[in-house]
Amino acid sequence: MSIPWSVDRRPDTGHYNARLGMGLFLVADAMFMGALYSSLVFLRTAGETWSSAMEQVPAAGHVAALLLAIAAAVVLSMARRQAGVGPILASVVLGIAAVAVMTYDQAQLSAPDAGTAFAMVYVLNGVVRLHLLGGVAAALWFLLLNGRMRRDEPQHFINRLECLGMLAYFNAFAWLFSVAFIHLL
């Protein structure tokens, strides 16, 4: 028996199931990221000293631009009701590029006394990269394994893209918040 409201929106809630599910996942994810930010604040404010090497951490506007471009690409593919493959492919390429740039940026950081401060940068960087890789994997899955759905159930496919777009926007904001917390503290 099919699950109700898998594709169409339930009139009284205004959601289809996956949209609500992705929203809930992102709420949990926000709590996860929030705990890491809180940890950074706690350690920063409790510590008597804080490494000046934090100034080495790049402001990373280029990464933020890449992440926002990914989100835009996904939304663009969703907005085209034909759900063409071009923008999804672009989101995959941009995602891989963002991971590569973030890995390179992190590798440039070096300070023997930075200790906990740099460790938190590494953790935040790593968590955002994991999110990006998750998004890339999902986009590749949609591209390579959802061909029949794209053809026969376009609305279902567009729903999936919307959920991917929600994740992409979350990633961009998670990164922006990470950079802000690292630099403002």
Add this chain to the structure above:
Amino acid sequence: MEAEKRHAGGRLAWTDHKFVGLAYCAASLFFMLVAFGLVLMMRWQLAWPGEPLPFFARIFDANHPSLPGGAMQPTFYNQLGALHGTIMIFLAVAPVLVGGFGSYLVPLMIGAPNLAFPRISLLGLLAFLVGGLIMLGSFFAEGGPAATGWTAYPPLSSIETTGQTLWLLGVSAVYLSSLALAINLIATIVQLRAPGMTFMRLPFFVWSELVTAFLLLLAFPPLAAAAVLQLTDRLRGSSFFLPDGLVISGQPLAVSGGGSALLWQHLFWFLAHPEVYVLILPALGMVAEIYANNTRKPLWGHRSMVYAAFFLGFMSMLVWAHHMFLTGMGSVMNAFFQTTTVIVSVPSIVIGTSLLLSLWGGSIRFTVPMLFALAFLPMFAIGGLTGMPLAFASTNIPLHDTYYVIGHFHYVVAPGTIFAIFAAIYFWFPKISGRRMNDLLGHLHFWPTLLFMNCIFMPMIFQGLAGVNRRMYDGGATYAHASEVLSLNRMATVGAFCLAVAQLPFIANFFYSLIAGKRVDQNPWEATTLEWAAPSPPLANGNFPDAIAVHRGPNEYSTGEGESDYVLQNAPGEATS
């Protein structure tokens, strides 16, 4: 009808909520048995410190590091304590309530064919099983399992043996399982309600699962983040939880420092206090359904119970630091958290009082599930009321880390929640199996269990008031303060072993009834909620033979409508709620 039976007896898909729910139940009850076995070993050590454990003495030689000649070593005692708590909370009680009964009953109670995301529910189950296997597998790791209690406080946990790494991986896997469950239950309740099933027509059990799912969704991620940070401390050389200047055995610890052990406590208790409500809210929901059914009247104050449950869930996330009064947070922080702690007791009392008033004037059927449900209330009340002195810093500090705390929270979750679980098993067994459990064996299970639960936990309250510390592996034999209450250790231990024996009628009853129990129709308890409108067991594909539409509230008993004293929620006619 024949086709219906064929479907009802048909094979469940792996992604069916009934399969997932039953798998959670089976695995959780197995883990519960394991955790109970671990604590029996601990109790032996507490009652007869240093004496070889019976049976184990024949297995372990004199050179065994944990049990030389069957006698328990302090580290092994700590490991048993850590795994008992962890398994009971993360792998037994919470999963059986949310993953087991939640996954199985919620879709049935709201008239849905399945959970909203069936494949994710199966993935969650697999993550749970992997987490459980990692946790149990840590017994075979070098140095044994984690020995830092279920709280895993650093700095000890950051420098512990391999078992602690496995503990963190196991908890992370359980987190993924909780996340899958929480998202699934919320989406299912919001999206898949049958036509006519408005929110206020949801049974209280469904409400309790909804609030619980929100708690898991919001409170567990910080512990997952803390686990990530502790893993990097252990594996990558960071020191988020390790301050400067740590010295072990006279040697400075080679870490960069700059971290804080208190950070872990904040992140841990941000989950762990709401986790208490994860353990209790579904239990309250199950007891509420059983009360309404066995008193043959609606719940008293259904709406206020719903609001109280939501308020309870919200407030439970603002009380975590009452576990940390001893850390010297300062009087302002203490005042804030003791105030929120007192406030959180108000909705608990609203729900408890509503349940008590629901009994008033009822035509009570003293069935086996009702006996367990009735016993739940005073046991939960003892657990709750003994928590009040712990809410205030001034009384918390002398009681901190004593057996009083152990007695308090065990009253909430052992004779409290576990009684609710037993009640639920007896109550919904006919729905799941199509057969009823034996009443005589049920009574033989209930009465000794009630007696021995109290024999175990009541002495702990008195030992705690006498100041006996909870962490001594000899049970206080070398502690002058404990001398006058030391004999209570033996009373609790004898009670624990008797409690184990008292479970034999239940185990026999369960398996006997599965095979040869009396067959029942789809609504043997004459209940009103939607699961009883499905065949017993429910159809393998879609639960209900026909489309379901809801016309009434959840507990329409003794309405005077028709010949019977109950009306199913999907029965057409004029609703009274």
